[in-house]
Amino acid sequence: MTLRIVFAHGGLEAPARADGPGIEARAWLRAAVHSEHPEREARVSPREPPRLADAMATWHCVALPGELVALFDRHPERSIDVALPGAVREELERRAPRTWASLFGRTRLLERDGGYCLRRTEQGLVLQWRPAGDAPPVEHTSALLQLGDQLARGALAAAPGAGQAALALVAKVLEARWLARRLAPELFFDARRGGYRLRGKGSAAVWERGPDGAPGLFVELEDGTTAPLDESPGAELPLGVVRAGLHWLLGAPPVGQALYLDSAGTPPREAPHTDPTEASSPIAAPTRSGN
Amino acid sequence: MSAPLVCAALDAAGEPRVLAALRRRADGRVAVLLDPVLLTAPPADDGAAVGRRSVPRLAHTGAPPPRGWEALFDGVAHADNLPSRPGTGALRPVDLVFLGASPSTEDLHGAPWYAPGGGRYAPRVLSVRPPLAAAWIDRELGAAVALGELTERERNLAELTAETWHGAPGPIARWLGAPVERGGAGLEGAGLATAIEAARAALQEVLGQGRSGTAKLGDAGQLDGALTHEAGGFALDLAHRSAAGGTQLLRLGLARFVALPAPTAETAGPVLVFERLPSGESALARIVELSPYLVELCAAPDALRADADPGPELDP
Numbered sequence: 001m002t003l004r005i006v007f008a009h010g011g012l013e014a015p016a017r018a019d020g021p022g023i024e025a026r027a028w029l030r031a032a033v034h035s036e037h038p039e040r041e042a043r044v045s046p047r048e049p050p051r052l053a054d055a056m057a058t059w060h061c062v063a064l065p066g067e068l069v070a071l072f073d074r075h076p077e078r079s080i081d082v083a084l085p086g087a088v089r090e091e092l093e094r095r096a097p098r099t100w101a102s103l104f105g106r107t108r109l110l111e112r113d114g115g116y117c118l119r120r121t122e123q124g125l126v127l128q129w130r131p132a133g134d135a136p137p138v139e140h141t142s143a144l145l146q147l148g149d150q151l152a153r154g155a156l157a158a159a160p161g162a163g164q165a166a167l168a169l170v171a172k173v174l175e176a177r178w179l180a181r182r183l184a185p186e187l188f189f190d191a192r193r194g195g196y197r198l199r200g201k202g203s204a205a206v207w208e209r210g211p212d213g214a215p216g217l218f219v220e221l222e223d224g225t226t227a228p229l230d231e232s233p234g235a236e237l238p239l240g241v242v243r244a245g246l247h248w249l250l251g252a253p254p255v256g257q258a259l260y261l262d263s264a265g266t267p268p269r270e271a272p273h274t275d276p277t278e279a280s281s282p283i284a285a286p287t288r289s290g291n
Numbered sequence: 292m293s294a295p296l297v298c299a300a301l302d303a304a305g306e307p308r309v310l311a312a313l314r315r316r317a318d319g320r321v322a323v324l325l326d327p328v329l330l331t332a333p334p335a336d337d338g339a340a341v342g343r344r345s346v347p348r349l350a351h352t353g354a355p356p357p358r359g360w361e362a363l364f365d366g367v368a369h370a371d372n373l374p375s376r377p378g379t380g381a382l383r384p385v386d387l388v389f390l391g392a393s394p395s396t397e398d399l400h401g402a403p404w405y406a407p408g409g410g411r412y413a414p415r416v417l418s419v420r421p422p423l424a425a426a427w428i429d430r431e432l433g434a435a436v437a438l439g440e441l442t443e444r445e446r447n448l449a450e451l452t453a454e455t456w457h458g459a460p461g462p463i464a465r466w467l468g469a470p471v472e473r474g475g476a477g478l479e480g481a482g483l484a485t486a487i488e489a490a491r492a493a494l495q496e497v498l499g500q501g502r503s504g505t506a507k508l509g510d511a512g513q514l515d516g517a518l519t520h521e522a523g524g525f526a527l528d529l530a531h532r533s534a535a536g537g538t539q540l541l542r543l544g545l546a547r548f549v550a551l552p553a554p555t556a557e558t559a560g561p562v563l564v565f566e567r568l569p570s571g572e573s574a575l576a577r578i579v580e581l582s583p584y585l586v587e588l589c590a591a592p593d594a595l596r597a598d599a600d601p602g603p604e605l606d607p
Contacts, residue, residue: 177377177407180373181372181373181374182372183368183373183407188365189364189369189407191365191406192405193405194406196407208405208409
């Protein structure tokens with residue numbers, strides 16, 4: 001018999017102040033027992049010894065690692081699978097290291113749900129598709145997201161001489177074109193030439209066609225030099241992922257931080273009590289609801 | 292109804308001045324952008340409303356007031372929604388409503404007007420025929436601009452309002468500065484400037500409270516003003532008594548009005564709307580803020596008349 005523990009997406013909570021320093025982050029988690037007999041499959045409460053007939057509860061907030069370790073101890077006969085979304089795994093490693101060590105040492109770890117991961121590193125932006133299961137991550141490229149990373153660093157690779165006003169202008173233009181679909185009030189749009197300036201802030205401009213009329217985005221710096229800006233989103237990336245990633249990068253997240261997104265570009269998150277499978281079947285298997 | 296709509300008027304030099312940019316939504320509601328610098332806060336974020344149509348009022352960036360064709364298309368761009376994927380735009384329709392005179396085809400279509408996010412704008416010109424005689428008082432220019440056919444009395448009242456409350460160079464200033472031999476008060480230099488300021492203060496009493504007023508002009512003498520009923524409306528009688536004892540008179544026929552309140556709201560400018568009475572007189576029907584007035588006009592299909600020049604053909 002296998003005990004399967006599914007962690008909710010983004011379900012980690014900071015420990016309550018009253019918990020004291022020994023308690024790690026709390027987590028929403030769901031446990032299910034998988035037997036060889038599907039009719040006996042049910043969820044179990046991690047707080048109590050599993051009684052398959054009446055274990056109808058769904059999501060629990062478990063103080064880590066104590067309750068989880070107790071759960072393992074109560075079921076030494078079972079093999080335990082832990083399904084973790086990538087974002088929760090990331091958080092768990094960082095915020096609940098003892099729990100993480102417990103999981104790693106005593107269970108078979110599954111990473112559930114493929115997802116995109118954007119990580120800012122010292123070397124640059126790393127963009128990966130992390131498939132479900134144990135398959136290795138797939139690297140992706142997006143010139144637009146690299147541009148967003150450069151803006152977060154405060155320097156454009158194509159125009160190293162760009163000052164703060166030019167960087168702010170490029171960020172506003174990308175935001176208008178890819179996110180808001182509206183011009184911010186501080187942007188002036190020059191309809192004669194097809195380009196943008198910041199009202200009253202320097203002479204930098206972003207044009208929608210090059211000096212020879214070729215389409216594309218070009219930045220013109222205060223000293224008159226012009227450089228092309230590659231804003232191609234990346235052929236194989238869903239537009240929702242690109243938009244969410246750009247939104248994150250324009251907020252200048254610190255180096256080392258990562259963003260996890262599903263294919264629709266939304267951060268993976270399951271609200272504890274709004275799982276659509278809950279309504280129809282109180283004993284829905286988490287393996288089905290999770291994938 | 293998704294095309295942006297920009298209201299403008301041509302100034303004396305034929306340059307457009309943007310009065311309002313309107314973002315029209317699929318449900319027929321409009322967000323009014325008093326000018327391009329007053330725009331783009333999402334309507335849901337700002338509960339303030341302009342006028343009785345619950346038009347969202349938008350944020351202010353402090354940019355200079357927009358004039359000219361570049362400013363007009365900047366307003367268009369701000370009232371527009373960009374393509375969902377940049378670089379995929381084609382010809383994008385835009386409605387331009389001109390109060391009063393319309394621009395020439397060459398001005399409008401002589402050069403391509405590029406649209407943000409790709410493509411070009413295809414302007415369609417509509418012109419507004421106000422339902423009643425109306426004068427717009429431009430707070431920036433400090434002038435009254437006729438939007439419809441105004442009688443002399445209506446024009447006098449509009450110009451006097453612009454002069455009294457908005458600092459326009461109107462009939463009183465012209466009279467005070469005109470030479471005595473041509474019926475003016477013959478004031479010059481600093482004396483003239485002081486007299487104009489004093490006259491405005493006195494006129495605010497006369498027009499705002501409907502009674503006589505006096506302004507001491509120091510070395511330049513004294514200015515008396517009085518408002519009287521007469522056939523067709525009111526008469527404003529002004530008398531300038533110089534320090535030397537000479538007296539010059541000015542009589543201005545005005546359309547009927549109920550005491551004009553001092554406009555306080557910082558809007559694009561009030562519009563004086565006159566109505567014609569069966570007696571043949573005309574009377575000031577109401578003073579409205581320009582923005583609700585424009586929204587009202589633009590929301591009423593009968594108020595808009597398609598111009599002879601519909602602009603270039605649009606992509607299907």
